[in-house]
Amino acid sequence: MWRGLSVLASRTTRAPSRLCVCLRSGAQSLAPGSTVFALSSGQGRCGIAVIRTSGPASGLALRSLTAPREPPPARSAALRLLRHPRSGEPLDRALVLWFPGPQSFTGEDCVEFHVHGGPAVVSGVLEALGSVPGLRAAEAGEFTKRAFAHGKLSLTEVEGLADLIHAETEAQRRQALRQLEGELGQLGQHWAETLTKALAHVEAYIDFGEDDNLEEGVLEQADKEVRALEVSLQAHLRDARRGQRLRSGAHVVVAGPPNAGKSSLVNMLSRKPVSIVSPEPGTTRDVLETPVDLAGFPVLLSDTAGLREGVGPVEQEGVHRARQRLEQADIILALLDASDLGSSSSCDFLDTVVVPLAAQRPDDGQRLLLVLNKSDLLPPEGRVPSPGLPPHLLLSCLTGAGLDDLLKALRTQLAAVCGDPSIGPPLLTRARHQHHLQACLDALSQYQPASDLALAAEALRVARRHLSHLTGGGGTEEILDLIFRDFCVGK
Numbered sequence: 001m002w003r004g005l006s007v008l009a010s011r012t013t014r015a016p017s018r019l020c021v022c023l024r025s026g027a028q029s030l031a032p033g034s035t036v037f038a039l040s041s042g043q044g045r046c047g048i049a050v051i052r053t054s055g056p057a058s059g060l061a062l063r064s065l066t067a068p069r070e071p072p073p074a075r076s077a078a079l080r081l082l083r084h085p086r087s088g089e090p091l092d093r094a095l096v097l098w099f100p101g102p103q104s105f106t107g108e109d110c111v112e113f114h115v116h117g118g119p120a121v122v123s124g125v126l127e128a129l130g131s132v133p134g135l136r137a138a139e140a141g142e143f144t145k146r147a148f149a150h151g152k153l154s155l156t157e158v159e160g161l162a163d164l165i166h167a168e169t170e171a172q173r174r175q176a177l178r179q180l181e182g183e184l185g186q187l188g189q190h191w192a193e194t195l196t197k198a199l200a201h202v203e204a205y206i207d208f209g210e211d212d213n214l215e216e217g218v219l220e221q222a223d224k225e226v227r228a229l230e231v232s233l234q235a236h237l238r239d240a241r242r243g244q245r246l247r248s249g250a251h252v253v254v255a256g257p258p259n260a261g262k263s264s265l266v267n268m269l270s271r272k273p274v275s276i277v278s279p280e281p282g283t284t285r286d287v288l289e290t291p292v293d294l295a296g297f298p299v300l301l302s303d304t305a306g307l308r309e310g311v312g313p314v315e316q317e318g319v320h321r322a323r324q325r326l327e328q329a330d331i332i333l334a335l336l337d338a339s340d341l342g343s344s345s346s347c348d349f350l351d352t353v354v355v356p357l358a359a360q361r362p363d364d365g366q367r368l369l370l371v372l373n374k375s376d377l378l379p380p381e382g383r384v385p386s387p388g389l390p391p392h393l394l395l396s397c398l399t400g401a402g403l404d405d406l407l408k409a410l411r412t413q414l415a416a417v418c419g420d421p422s423i424g425p426p427l428l429t430r431a432r433h434q435h436h437l438q439a440c441l442d443a444l445s446q447y448q449p450a451s452d453l454a455l456a457a458e459a460l461r462v463a464r465r466h467l468s469h470l471t472g473g474g475g476t477e478e479i480l481d482l483i484f485r486d487f488c489v490g491k
């Protein structure tokens, strides 16, 4: 925890954006002079808990709790006896760190108290801090909001930090860290610089016309760069769903005829008894969802009713819901009983679901993995008695044979659906990013220097403004409220 906080504390300061300035002037919580404190490590009993403060009275808070000792040198840990400033009662022997602003996470004076993690110690230190004049308890996300207001983090970095705190799988962590490290923001800045350069060229042309002083081909060069930028933005927009899926989880739906072993597979992949398994066909009647970490990717895994016709009204409703869920799936795990491929329900499922999906190009939308379960029931030579089946995997939920291959195939499909956060350019992770890029592209479609140079320059200005919204330059407080509400108290 300390290392993370301290690494963040060493970030360099950027010029605050217009949005930051509006934040600083508008938000009551950031009124000049306010100093906040909170428990920044998790709630509950633990070895060490980190309590921190941010604001001009941080130094006073440190001196009040550690008197008569002097504060330690900046950014160096020192052991101190903490006492209640009013009663003088000893509270804990703790490590304290002093981060004078602007070289701190928030850009303000900050203190970290690394105390023993018992509830009585934590509440005693919080109570002691509350008794120091000028200090108050922080609101959720307030430390990060202050870091943003002081230009320490861009908006995309704030989003990356929120995602990192909420990351539950390896792939989510990688994507969030890349965004926190500023890769998406840098890409946005690079795009904005391209537009600034093009705008400078167009404006020079407006001012000097065919003047001898102007280099030849200035307008052509600007045009080339704007068109290349359009191509790049379009490519990122095409990929946009992937980054969002990685944040929220890909939908993987297990479907197939009754009794194929769908519930057994869902239980095996989620490693918990989510669904009832029974030899009676038609046991699962509704869609059962469970969030799982599959090969490092976040997945919402759905078990569905077995697809068959001519059943009673309750099961029919289950079949209807299963079909609806299939339409929303990113990946369909189509499951058949390998020992029962000739049954009418297996043939129907193959004809109506598997074959049409298998004929699609994978990048057209949904992805299919055909799995033949109950391979343990096949004759010893293990061959599937149905030539002409689309590519498939063999599995036995009973013995676990074939599970490694299935996980490998799922990983490949999930990386295609969510994007592989370890490689390639940073992905757009929120609808907000998509919106600003689309608005930028719409503005660029009005860029027609051959017909009207003044209008073309205006199109570039509007496009650049939309790009600056990506990293938090100009905008409204509502965006911030939406983003910061993802944070917990103490962050």
Ligand SMILES: Nc1nc2c(ncn2[C@@H]2O[C@H](COP(=O)(O)OP(=O)(O)OP(=O)(O)O)[C@@H](O)[C@H]2O)c(=O)[nH]1
Binding pocket: 257, 258, 259, 260, 261, 262, 263, 264, 265, 276, 277, 278, 279, 280, 281, 282, 283, 284, 285, 304, 305, 306, 373, 374, 375, 376, 377, 395, 396, 397, 398, 399
């Ligand atoms: N031999 C064998 N039996 C299996 C295997 N997988 C599941 N079964 C059995 O097949 C039966 C049906 O399994 P379920 O997982 O309930 O199948 P389902 O597809 O969810 O069934 P419905 O809810 O009717 O759609 C149960 O008796 C399971 O124990 C397997 O790999 N091998």
